[in-house]
Every structure is written in C-alpha cells, then in structure tokens.
Amino acid sequence: MKNIILVLAIVLFGYCSFAQTLTTQNTGNQLWIKLGDLALPQGGNDCFLRIVGGSGYNALKSQQGYVELHMRTSNGASVDENGYGFSATAVSYERNRFIADIRIVPNASGTNATSYGIFIYCGPYPGSTFFSVEDPTGIWTSNLSSSTTAPGGYSVPFEHVINNNTFLNGNLGIGTTQTDAPLTVNGTIHATEVLVDQSVPHPDYVFDKDYDLIPLKDVKYYIDQNHHLPEIPSTAQVAKEGINLGEMNAKLLKKIEELTLYLIEKDKKDRDLQSQVDELKKQILSIKKK
Structure with a gap:
C-alpha cells in the first residue's frame, strides 16, 4: 500500500484485550486510517480503545499524545438523536492533535447494527503509533487500511466531563499552550456571572x-x-x-x-x-x- 505500512507487530494481552502497532510513511498528508472492525452486541456493552502516538518523530513534548475512545451500545431498543444504536465519546491528551476526528461506521442502521468500523483521521507524521482495544463482550478484527476520503457514520465528539472538584497546581490553557497565568483563554468566555x-x-x-x-x-x-x-x-x-x-x-x-x-x-x-x-x-x- 502507498501511504501506510501495515501490521508490524500484533500482541495479545489478557482474555479480552488486543494491541497493535502501526507505522505510517512520512507522506506529509493527513490520512483516514481504518483500525479495524468491532463486533459488539446490543445491551449496554462497552468497548475502550486507546491510541498512543504523536504528531512527529522528534523528542518534543508538543508531539506527544494519546486518545481514549469509549463506545457503548444501546439497550437493544433505543437509538440516539441521529438514529444510531450506540454512542461514543473521545478524550484527547495532547498539545498538537495528531488525531483530529474519529468515525464509527455501523454495518446496519439503528439497533440492527452488530459490527462497527473504527476510523481515525491521523496526522501526516504519527510516528510509531500503537493502539489497544479492551472489550469483554465483543470481538475485535484488525483491518488496517488508509484513504484520503472521509468515511460517513458516527462522528465521535471529543469531550472531557468531570463530576467532582478538580485542583490544578500548574497553569491551565484553553485554546492555547502559551500560558502566562493560572488561566489563559484564547477565545470568548461565556458565563452567567x-x-x-x-x-x-x-x-x-x-x-x-x-x-x-x-x-x-x-x-x-x-x-x-x-x-x-x-x-x-x-x-x-x-x-x-x-x-x-x-x-x-x-x-x-x-x-x-x-x-x-x-x-x-x-x-x-x-x-x-x-x-x-x-x-x-x-x-x-x-x-x-x-
């Protein structure tokens, strides 16, 4: 394949876990990379996928990062506001997002879906990125491929919700990594008070x-x-x-x-x-x- 060197190593760890390493060529272009297919039954079942890598090969903190994806199927009868029989969220821990988007493409509509293709929009220099899948009820099938065309399907929102007090010893930057105060915001602050x-x-x-x-x-x-x-x-x-x-x-x-x-x-x-x-x-x- 032109834009991606596929499987370098596959390691199984635990009865319900899967890990795989992929290395891309330095094409200078962002790519949609399909990681694989997940067979996950309805009934409130969960899958957790972690992608570790970065936006380059150099020893820079700005290039380090990892992304966590949490997916859950419905109770087998209900769908979300867009008609999907599952939901998902992602959290990005990185200064320079080497994964800008995640798509989940089901094999059928609504609660008839039984398998889901997982796609990531990866940066042009993701280094030796590896990912792991943890799923006690489903079956993961590796199916690495790449394309410049975006797939359809469910666009996973990136969000981080905390339901308890949070204390920071360092500076917090929102929309910027250049922090010169305990809170630095590059953008509009919307507040009721x-x-x-x-x-x-x-x-x-x-x-x-x-x-x-x-x-x-x-x-x-x-x-x-x-x-x-x-x-x-x-x-x-x-x-x-x-x-x-x-x-x-x-x-x-x-x-x-x-x-x-x-x-x-x-x-x-x-x-x-x-x-x-x-x-x-x-x-x-x-x-x-x-």
Whole structure:
C-alpha cells in the first residue's frame, strides 16, 4: 500500500484485550486510517480503545499524545438523536492533535447494527503509533487500511466531563499552550456571572467633600492632547498590555461618579440661572405695569 505500512507487530494481552502497532510513511498528508472492525452486541456493552502516538518523530513534548475512545451500545431498543444504536465519546491528551476526528461506521442502521468500523483521521507524521482495544463482550478484527476520503457514520465528539472538584497546581490553557497565568483563554468566555476580587480601592472616595474634582476645562485640554480620558489607558496601551477587569471597572466607575458630580454642579448652576431669569421676568412685568 502507498501511504501506510501495515501490521508490524500484533500482541495479545489478557482474555479480552488486543494491541497493535502501526507505522505510517512520512507522506506529509493527513490520512483516514481504518483500525479495524468491532463486533459488539446490543445491551449496554462497552468497548475502550486507546491510541498512543504523536504528531512527529522528534523528542518534543508538543508531539506527544494519546486518545481514549469509549463506545457503548444501546439497550437493544433505543437509538440516539441521529438514529444510531450506540454512542461514543473521545478524550484527547495532547498539545498538537495528531488525531483530529474519529468515525464509527455501523454495518446496519439503528439497533440492527452488530459490527462497527473504527476510523481515525491521523496526522501526516504519527510516528510509531500503537493502539489497544479492551472489550469483554465483543470481538475485535484488525483491518488496517488508509484513504484520503472521509468515511460517513458516527462522528465521535471529543469531550472531557468531570463530576467532582478538580485542583490544578500548574497553569491551565484553553485554546492555547502559551500560558502566562493560572488561566489563559484564547477565545470568548461565556458565563452567567463573574466575581472579581478587586485589588484597588472602590472609588466612592470621589464623593468625599475634600475630593479635588478636575475642572471640565482641564479635562477637555487633557483629551485634546492625549485623545483619551485621564487615568484611562490609551488604545496603544490596551493593545500591548490588555485590560485588568477589576482595575478597569473601578476606573470606569470613578469616571461615572465624577460625571455625576459634574451633572450635579451643572444642575445647580442651571437652577440658579433659572431663578435669576424668573426674577428678571418679574421685574420686567412690574416695569411694564408701571
């Protein structure tokens, strides 16, 4: 075969386990590789498949990885939302995913399926990848082959669900391996609530009687010279350093409180001016009557 050197070694370990090693040529192209066929009866039966390898041959941590696949058949009567008489999930432990997709192709629809082809979308340089199958109720048949065409069937979701407390001693990166903080996220954070412990004073001191409120004419002069509000970072600074949410929230609240003081002061001047206008109107009316 052109793109893959098939079986190098087959080792049986345990009454229900199977392991096999495969080595691919350095084709520089990603391939769909069929690992084999699994005969697994309905009735809530499980199969566990582990693939160990990586995205290259070099001694780099970024090339190491392994993937775990868990498959379970239904009770023999029910199907999932897509009509499959089984379900499966996969977990990927690797920095550079050398397996980008997993497909399971049943030999029949719904709960009539009795055998399933297992396919992986493998990177161009998976090294000496090996995999093992653990299954107490089914029969695994090796059937290694490769193709550039994606098979149909069940696309296995990659997910990791934890139902207990989890404690990390290192940094956690989501969507990135470049972590410079306990949590680094490359993307959008969607939450129903965010609680930030502020390390800066709450700006209610703006309402103290001895607070020195900058005159508006000085604020205008600052804006004309710097093109941003006093104490608020510039566009260039934000682009370079980012934004500290707790600190920025306090600064914005301070500006809102200062704006409130400006409005209170303006309202007082407006009311004083209106009083003067009303008094002048009375005087004018009095003059007209005379």
